[in-house]
Amino acid sequence: MVIVGASLAGLRAATTLRAEGFTGGLTVVGAELHAPYDRPPLSKEFLTAPSPADTGLPVPDGLGARWLLGRPAAGLDPYRRTVTLADGTRLPYDGLLIATGAAARTGAVDGEPGPDQRVFTLRGRDDAVALRAALTPGRKLLVVGAGFLGGEVAAAGRALGLDVTLVEAGPVPLERAIGTEAGEFVGMLHREAGIDLRTGTTVAAFRTAPDGSLSGARLADGQSVAADVAVLALGAVPATGWLAGSGIEAAGGVRTDSRLRALFPDGTVVPGVVAAGDVALVPHPLADGAAPALGHWSGAVEQGAAAARTLLLGGAAPAFDEVPSFWSDLHGVRLRSVGLPGLGDTVKVHECDREARRLEVGYHRDGRLIGALTIGRTSRLAAYRRTLAEYTS
Structure with a gap:
């Protein structure tokens, strides 16, 4: 078995293979030099703790894997069943898991300073190390994009004492x-924390000081903001470039069937190849068989295990139907969700207490519950999850 992606999904697949009786050769390929690590802390406590948090994931003793780290995959031949690495090494496989995750989307901003001038993206551990060093009190931080990552980085900046401007193209965050x-x-949470939230606009151009360092930005609405540190939090794109020429359907992610088996463009299954995590587009019963891009920690864990079972059992493996979930920590409260709230066509607010910072919302599609979200009310999600699990079973 070959796992391309020394990620959360890749590690979970490797441990599941061994736990379920696979005793053959197991190779894990990683583009980074780091062993598998946890990504969610990188935009939270890794940035704010007095010392960098240890984000390494535990690798079980006796896993018996060969680790090829710092050696990115460069090509796949699904007919000869070989993966080619950037250094020319060819790895034959009987079963292959694609778990290469995603890369930060940078967008196009005029006048963008170089990486040594404090304009960052945040996807991997090295990114977080560099950003942490730049987030010193007294500096002005500009975050472009108020999604989950952008909101968490902005919150971390405020916790560290920086002046923070958060720019969002939509009318509200998320x-x-x-x-x-x-x-x-x-x-409201961002503004109460002292963040200057600008919505309905984005960055048109960065501005630089005479020495070439970042000094601020001009927004699309004509306003200007001062900044000497900037983070582009514009989403992510699946890391599928290495699959070019393989014949696998990989536009926007690797498309799979309900058992996470990779597909050719005509919908037929690629023999011996599965995908999991941020790189995978997996059909889900809550989405009426559509394949939503999730990009959350729980999805990587659950799909990694399910993909390993498919490698072992093939078409006899159970279909993937786990209820998606995610969480985010912002300004001392936890935002948590189950299901697919982004697909709802009707929103029902069951509680909204701004003073107590509590929120409970249900999302419905065609009259049926499809997701739920709470802020400061995590215990209320259990009942929603049970209902959603009934729909998917």
């Missing part, structure tokens, strides 16, 4: 993911 009502609530 509108596409959690809707207008919850997005307005998140916007």
Whole structure:
């Protein structure tokens, strides 16, 4: 078995293979030099703790894997069943897991300074180390994009004592993911924390000082903001470039069937190849068989295990139907969700207590519950999860 992606999904797949009786050769390929690590802390406590948090994931004793780290995959031949690495090494496989995750989307901003001038993206551990060093009190931080990552980085900046401007193209933060009502609530949390939240606009151009360092930005609405540190939090793109020429359907992610088996463009299964985590587009019963891009920690864990079972059992493996979930920590409260709130066509607000910073929202599609979200009310999600699990079983 070959796992391309020394990630959370890749590690979970490796441990599941061994736990379920696979005793053959197991190779894990990683583009980074780091062993598998946890990504969610990188935009939170890794940035704010007095010392960098240890984000390494535990690797079980006796896993018996060969680790090829710092050696990115460069090509796949699904007919000869070989993976080619950037250094020319060819790895034959009987079963292959694609778990290469995603890369930060940078967008196009005029006048963008170089990486040594404090304009960052945040996807991996090295990114977080560099950003942490730049977030010193007294500096002015500009975050472009108020999604989950951008909101968490902005919150970390405020916790560290920086002046923070958060720019969002939509009318409220996270509108596409959690809707207008919850997005307005998140916007309130940001503003109460002292963040200058600018919505309905984006960065048109960065400005530089005479020495070439970042000095600020001009927004699309004509306003200007001062900044000497900037973070582009514009989403992510699946890391599928290495699959070019393989014949696998990989536009926007690796498309799979309900058992996470990779597909050719005509919908037929690629023999011996599965995908999991941020790189995978997996059909889900809550989405009426559509394949939503999730990009959350729980999805990587659950899909990694499910993909390993498919490698072992093939078409006899159970279909993937786990209820998606995610969480985010912002300004001392936890935002948590189950299901697919972004696909709802009707939103029902069951509680909205701004003073107590509590929110409970249900999302419905065609009259049926499809997701739920709470802020400061995590215990209330259990009942929603049970209902959603009934729909998917």
